[in-house]
Amino acid sequence: MSKQKASNDLRKIPNVGKQTEHDLLAMGYTSIESLRGKRAEELYAEECALRNRQIDRCQLYLFRAVEYFVNTPDPDPQKCKWWYWKDRHTDVSPCGVICAGCNLFPTKCNGCKTIKGEVFWLQYTGEKCCAVYDCCININRKKHCGECKDLPCTRFKKDPTISDEENLENLRTMLDNLKNATDSG
Numbered sequence: 001m002s003k004q005k006a007s008n009d010l011r012k013i014p015n016v017g018k019q020t021e022h023d024l025l026a027m028g029y030t031s032i033e034s035l036r037g038k039r040a041e042e043l044y045a046e047e048c049a050l051r052n053r054q055i056d057r058c059q060l061y062l063f064r065a066v067e068y069f070v071n072t073p074d075p076d077p078q079k080c081k082w083w084y085w086k087d088r089h090t091d092v093s094p095c096g097v098i099c100a101g102c103n104l105f106p107t108k109c110n111g112c113k114t115i116k117g118e119v120f121w122l123q124y125t126g127e128k129c130c131a132v133y134d135c136c137i138n139i140n141r142k143k144h145c146g147e148c149k150d151l152p153c154t155r156f157k158k159d160p161t162i163s164d165e166e167n168l169e170n171l172r173t174m175l176d177n178l179k180n181a182t183d184s185g
Contacts, residue, residue: 094136096174146178
């Protein structure tokens, strides 16, 4: 593949400008296909090695957006903006959701760290704040529920807009995320 063709292909990725395109080519990535399956953290480490120094963390956020774009069958253009991939949206939330990975983010929900537990579904419960968020953050001052011995507790509620099977799968994913966040420190 010619460098011009590769160049045109990489520039189709949202947020990839001339400098990032140049760096991706220098790291051996010549097409969108060549980036499939790559994790943002790997790309960031490769670019730091390429430049022989620690680079601005914003490049990691950009690579997270790239990872989403190249590995998602029908990526949401709104979600491709690099600032939606900052740590505050990719770190585990109090309940175990990874906000950036949620299909409701950022259109229906901007993530717990931003909205402070005032989630859209409170309209169904009548509460002022998500009970999990309130207990974890406001009352017990924990980073997430993975730090609690009562996990999962009765504060975890079913989402009334989805099926019991979907609720169960979501709970499993949240508990896995909390376990991983607790294990990694």
